[in-house]
Amino acid sequence: MxxxxxxxxxxxxxxxxxxxxxxxxxxxxxxxxxxxxxxxxxxxxxxxxxxxxxxxxxxxxxxxxxxxxxxxxxxxxxxxxxxxxxxxxxxxxxxxxxxxxxxxxxxxxxxxxxxxxxxxxxxxxxxxxxxxxxxxxxxxxxxxxxxxxxxxxxxxxxxxxxxxxxxxxxxxxxxxxxxxxxxxxxxxxxxxxxxxxxDREPDIEDAPGAAELGRVKGRITYEGVSFDYDGTPVLSNINLDIRPGEMIALVGPTGVGKTTMANLIPRFYDPTEGRVLIDGVDLRTVTTASLHRNVSMVLQDVFLFNGTVAENIAYGSPGATREQIVAAATAAGADEFIREMPQGYDTPIGERGVRLSGGQKQRLAIARALLYDAPVLILDEATSAVDTETEAKIASALEHLTEGRTTIVIAHRLSTIRRADRIIVLDEGEIVEQGTHEQLMAVGGLYAKLVNADANETGGRVAAAFAPGR
Missing domain, CATH: 1.20.1560.10 (ABC transporter type 1, transmembrane domain)
Known part of the structure; x- marks a missing residue:
């Protein structure tokens, strides 16, 4: 600065x-x-x-x-x-x-x-x-x-x-x-x-002759993907095929690479080995701008700009109408508290949303991602600051909005994980289990042990072992 x-x-x-x-x-x-x-x-x-x-x-x-x-x-x-x-x-x-x-x-x-x-x-x-x-x-x-x-x-x-x-x-x-x-x-x-x-060169640049990526169907493929931070292995030989419209939950202990795995999709990083494809196209062969138009994200650390509520929701969609903004906020369970603000959707929220609670900021971030309407949606602990009552309000809306959209969820709440079509369990940078909640519980492996341990301690949350990954 x-x-x-x-x-x-x-x-x-x-x-x-x-x-x-x-x-x-x-x-x-x-x-x-x-x-x-x-x-x-x-x-x-x-x-x-x-x-x-x-x-x-x-x-x-x-x-x-x-x-x-x-x-x-x-x-x-x-x-x-x-x-x-x-x-x-x-x-x-x-x-x-x-x-x-x-x-x-x-x-x-x-x-x-x-x-x-x-x-x-x-x-x-x-x-x-x-x-x-x-x-x-x-x-x-x-x-x-x-x-x-x-x-x-x-x-x-x-x-x-x-x-x-x-x-x-x-x-x-x-x-x-x-x-x-x-x-x-x-x-x-x-x-x-x-x-x-x-003069500093960006870590990620478009390859010479990179193609423009149109609106994708949302098929994501990891082929032999490995990744390390400064020589420290984080992901090792990840092979995974995510079908268009499928909802995937990434779970596992802290530091196993859940967030890193998700961040490879918008190409915040490039794999050390292997490749990531979207609709069969290597991400390194397309422009990052066209790739980002196909991916919405709600990150763990929510960033809101110093503007009004409506401006923040429509940040990725500057041409959105007020009706579209309200619809996205309603779907994210944010409309009610927004209308209680002094100026409603025109209320300034301060720098980084300083005038909002953690749950309110995350719901605005969810609304912003939903309004962006990209075919691929990444939710990295997107409901971590949302209470159980609010989570219940947006659960049905999320189910409706994820139809036809590939969704990757990183979460520690069992209620969020259970809605996934497939759960991917990571341990020490590798995929050790995958399946539905019922299938993984029946197997009695790592996932079942973590869920049972959490149920004994918190009565329904996947505990610190399911904290946000790197």
Whole structure:
């Protein structure tokens, strides 16, 4: 965020101020230099004596000061990150009584940024003084050698007087460039950080000649799929064929790769080995934009934008009518609480939906995915924050809306899992069981053990063993 806001603001100074003013200064120096040579070439050469030292000063300034400003910008980024965390996590800070700790953390970063800026500015001032000193020597040389030449009758007093006026015009833009160089180095340091982001290659890119994917039927196939995070295996040799319109539930212990397996469908990642196909087409051969038009998702961590309720529901479908928005909200069990809000569907919900409860945010996310009306729907713990009564309200609607739509559900609630056409049980990154609830209970394997253990402890929920996967 600091690179996108602060660094681009500094970069704007380069384009709007530094470059135009530098061009004007250089043109002024060149024009005045021509006039100096026309008046007296010998004195003009004396005027140029300090120029090599000034150039060396500029070069040294650029090499020494620019890294210091870059470091200062980096410290500002750290400060902004901590401030953002403190604002977003204000309740957690208060609950755990960590105000003093966070105050010290912010103070350390403020002092770090202040120290970095002070070091950069003070070093810059030293170079400014040195360059201004050399620029002043030009005038001293003209007065000294011009006076000697006047005593010998080689130049008139009038020429020396005019020459001195032009010398002041000659060094004035040079000293201006000296001061401008500070802004230039700040802008270049910021542009270095900004272009580091722009030059970063995305993890997932469209292959050359990637085809546009039309509306799919929804058949999803995993062929020998393996995946690892930084060398740590997560999925191993997954082979699975999901029929169009089929509802699949992915269950298993924490960290077995349920979410990772689902995230391969919208191609948030590419498999380390094997391939994922949709309607028989390898996902890596189609454009990601056309693929995403065929996939709706409700993630574990719901993200809502700082806008109205209606704007958030229609985020993926900007052309949706109010009637379509209301229908989607009704199907997700959200219409009732929305109408109780001060402005109904036009109520602002604040940044990240701060004015809504967890259950309300998830129901809006479900409504948003339903309105998007993609043939493939992924629900990653989509009902985790919805109470039993609300879940019952949306159960029949979900059953109706999943007709003709391939649905992949990651859930720990038994009521959600039982509705699936097929349950896929993962353990240590591999598929160890699959079938309906009744079939898996009859087998008496891992699924049955987890369900029975959960029933004894919670009376109906699949417990922590069925917590969200990676």
């Amino acid at each position: 600091s690179r996108a806001v602060n660094d681009t603001a500094s970069f704007e100074a380069l384009i709007a101020h530094v470059i135009p003013e530098a061009l004007v200064g250089l043109l002024t120096v060149a024009g005045v230099f021509v006039m100096l040579f026309r008046i007296n070439a010998r004195l003009a050469l004396f005027t140029l004596v300090p120029i090599p030292f000034i150039i060396l000063g500029f070069v040294g300034y650029n090499r020494v000061v620019r890294p210091l400003f870059r470091h200062a910008q980096s410290r500002l980024g750290d400060l902004n990150a901590v401030l953002q965390d403190n604002i977003s996590g204000m309740r957690e800070i208060q609950v755990f009584a960590q105000e003093d700790r966070e105050l010290e953390s912010v103070a350390r970063r403020v002092m770090g940024y202040s120290t970095s800026v002070t070091r950069a500015v003070s070093t810059s001032a030293c170079f400014h003084g040195a360059i201004d000193f050399f620029a002043g020597l030009g005038t001293v040389f003209v007065v000294l050698f011009g006076g000697l030449m006047a005593l010998k009758g080689q130049v008139s007093i009038a020429d020396i007087t005019g020459f001195l006026l032009y010398v002041s015009l000659f060094y004035e833009p040079i000293m201006g460039l000296n001061k401008l160089n500070e802004s230039l180095q700040q802008a270049l340091a910021s542009s270095d950080r900004y272009f580091e982001v722009l």
